[in-house]
Amino acid sequence: MNLFLETLIGGLLAGTMYSLVAIGFVLIYKASGVFNFAQGSILLFAALTFVTLLEKGLPFVAALAVTIAILILGAIVIERTVLRPLANRSPMTLFMATLGLSYVVEGAAQGIMGAQVHALDLGIEDVPIFLGDVLISQFDLVAATTAVALALILALLFNNTRIGISLRAVADDTRAALSVGINLNRIWQIVWAVAGIVGLVAGMLWGARQGIQFSLSLVVLKALPVLIIGGFTSIGGAIAGGLIVGAAENLAETYVGPYIGGGITPWFPYFLAIAFLYIRPAGLFGERALERV
Numbered sequence: 050m051n052l053f054l055e056t057l058i059g060g061l062l063a064g065t066m067y068s069l070v071a072i073g074f075v076l077i078y079k080a081s082g083v084f085n086f087a088q089g090s091i092l093l094f095a096a097l098t099f100v101t102l103l104e105k106g107l108p109f110v111a112a113l114a115v116t117i118a119i120l121i122l123g124a125i126v127i128e129r130t131v132l133r134p135l136a137n138r139s140p141m142t143l144f145m146a147t148l149g150l151s152y153v154v155e156g157a158a159q160g161i162m163g164a165q166v167h168a169l170d171l172g173i174e175d176v177p178i179f180l181g182d183v184l185i186s187q188f189d190l191v192a193a194t195t196a197v198a199l200a201l202i203l204a205l206l207f208n209n210t211r212i213g214i215s216l217r218a219v220a221d222d223t224r225a226a227l228s229v230g231i232n233l234n235r236i237w238q239i240v241w242a243v244a245g246i247v248g249l250v251a252g253m254l255w256g257a258r259q260g261i262q263f264s265l266s267l268v269v270l271k272a273l274p275v276l277i278i279g280g281f282t283s284i285g286g287a288i289a290g291g292l293i294v295g296a297a298e299n300l301a302e303t304y305v306g307p308y309i310g311g312g313i314t315p316w317f318p319y320f321l322a323i324a325f326l327y328i329r330p331a332g333l334f335g336e337r338a339l340e341r342v
Contacts, residue, residue: 051182051183052303053300054183055183055184055185056299056300056303056304057296057299057300058180058183058185059185059186059189059299060295060296060297060298060299060300061193061292061295061296062185062186062189062190062192062193062295063189063295063299064275064291064292064293064294064295064296065192065193065195065196065197065288065291065292065295066189066192066196066251066254066255066258066291066295067271067272067275067290067291067294067295068196068200068275068287068288068290068291068292069192069195069196069199069247069250069251069254069291070088070089070092070248070251070255070268070269070271070272070275071272071275071276071279071287071290071291072199072200072203072244072247072284072287072288073085073088073091073092073244073245073247073248073251074088074244074269074272074276074281074287075276075281075282075283075284075286075287076203076240076243076244076247076284077240077241077244078281078282079216079217079240079282080216080219080236080237080240081132081143081237081240082140083140083143083144083147084144084147084281085147085244086144086147086148086150086151086269087147087148087150087151087154088244088248088269088272089151089265089266089267089268089269090150090151090152090154090155090158090266091120091123091154091244091245091248092248092249092251092252092255092265092266092268092269093154093155093158093252093261093263093265093266094123094154094155094157094158095116095120095245095246095248095249095252096169096249096252096253096255096256096261096265097158097162097167097261098115098116098119098158098162099112099113099116099169099249099252099253100167100169100256100261101162101167102115102116103169104167116249117246117249120242120245120246120248120249121242121245123241123245124238124239124241124242124244124245125238125242127150127241128234128237128238128241129234131146131147131150132146132234132237132241133234133237136233151266155263155266158263159263164263166260166261166262167256167260167261167262168260168261169253169256169257169260169261170257171253171254171257173187173188173191173257174187174188175187175188175258178190188257188258192254195250195254196288196291197288199247199250200284200285200287200288203243203247203284204284204285206243207284212236212239215231215236216236216239216240218231219231219233219236251268252265255268271294271318273319273322274290274294274318274319274321274322275287275290275291275294275318276290276332277290277322277325277326277332278290278293278294278321278322278325278332278333279291279293279332279333279334280331280332280333280334281332282334283332283334285334286332286333286334289333289334290332290333293321294318294321297317297318297321298313298314298317298318299314301313301314301317302314302317
């Protein structure tokens with residue numbers, strides 16, 4: 050029973066890391082209905098910028114503030130140069146634009162900050178903590194707390210503020226939102242900036258665990274099953290999907306892996322996502338599309 054609890058809790062805590070990445074996708078999808086393929090590259094760029102500023106001698110808080118300012122400026126530039134000219138195009142056109150944007154962002158990161166691996170120390174020791182007889186990781190516990198706190202802040206922001214109401218209006222009906230005077234361009238700038246900041250937090254935590262390197266952008270692949278299971282339009286769904294994926298892959302690796310040679314973790318979340326597509330295509334908290342004819 051202790052092994053089961055340790056495996057389950059470790060998976061749940063690790064799943065919150067996947068949720069952090071997925072939240073960035075949810076924010077942009079809710080505002081534009083487009084899957085932002087560049088989110089992984091933005092996560093990498095944000096983490097690289099932060100660690101490079103630290104290595105240049107800036108204090109932690111100053112490096113964080115400068116990185117956030119750069120992300121906000123980047124969101125404005127992306128909105129003006131990529132999104133605004135393509136505002137009335139199909140979702141597939143916008144998706145392809147974000148695909149191209151991902152290569153531009155990665156290329157800019159490599160050209161400006163180099164391709165070497167950077168170590169990032171956030172002052173969080175990865176030491177074991179005992180809860181009774183159950184062993185958990187202190188780092189995973191801090192990461193999980195950060196993910197939950199960030200999700201709560203975003204939920205309050207988008208449910209109880211004017212910006213949040215505008216975002217929900219744009220997500221529900223873009224034309225109707227425009228007709229009542231909501232500035233779509235401003236909403237896109239805000240959402241991309243917030244998604245960038247969420248990516249920064251995720252990149253810092255992932256980077257502290259495995260180093261900040263260019264493979265960090267591939268962490269978005271872990272977000273895909275989370276989004277399919279939780280739903281593309283719900284922050285709560287991103288958290289729930291991350292918990293399900295983290296727990297399921299840990300349990301499968303521990304209890305099923307030995308019988309089939311191990312190595313379940315990389316592919317089991319996608320197997321689970323395919324199963325969810327059969328049962329609930331919109332995800333647990335996703336909104337089903339209604340078509341009227």
